[in-house]
Amino acid sequence: MPQISEKIHELTVGQLSARSGAAVSALHFYESKGLISSRRTSGNQRRYSRDTLRRVAFIRAAQRVGIPLATIREALAELPEERTPTREDWARLSEAWRSELDERIKQLNRLRDHLTDCIGCGCLSLDTCVLSNPGDVFGERRAGSRLMVDKGRTSA
Missing domain, CATH: 1.10.1660.10 (Multidrug-efflux Transporter Regulator; Chain: A; Domain 2)
Structure with missing residues (x-):
């Protein structure tokens, strides 16, 4: 250097x-x-x-x-x-960012743990997709890949 x-x-x-x-x-x-x-x-x-x-x-x-x-x-x-x-600034800010990072770690762990499930889904049936539809919240309104296209719309 x-x-x-x-x-x-x-x-x-x-x-x-x-x-x-x-x-x-x-x-x-x-x-x-x-x-x-x-x-x-x-x-x-x-x-x-x-x-x-x-x-x-x-x-x-x-x-x-x-x-x-x-x-x-x-x-x-x-x-x-x-x-x-300063070192104190970094300590204060990194502490504030800790919860945000913890949430990202949880999301990444969930992604890793359910990644192999995607091979059966093929994103054609969102009613069973644990990544795009955790807890099957979209399956109650509409099934299928159209949900991905219509995601920005508020009507179902």
Whole structure:
């Protein structure tokens, strides 16, 4: 990993990419979504404050555990402008995200446990599909694959 002198307070997008491990396109995307910010030089080049390294690390860690970017943006918006997330910030936010992650884990376990049931279903009879129709709640209103097509409609 390239070292950046302590004297350098701003990074080019290439330096930020090399140091953080995030692709330049990802950094541009993060910026377009308001997760990080840069200033522009007189030559219209992006310059990121050194603190952006920690913000990118925070974003990538949250993404790795499945937190949506919108949720990450909301979390970063709670921090004072340009302040980097601290260990305490991460502890507080990760605790808040724990129940959301627990629910996703339950859903993934249910998917894993019932995945082999799909071979018999073929999505032609939603009255028995444990993935698309858990608890057979749709089977009472209408059966068959039309339910998937009509899913957006409120009348049954």
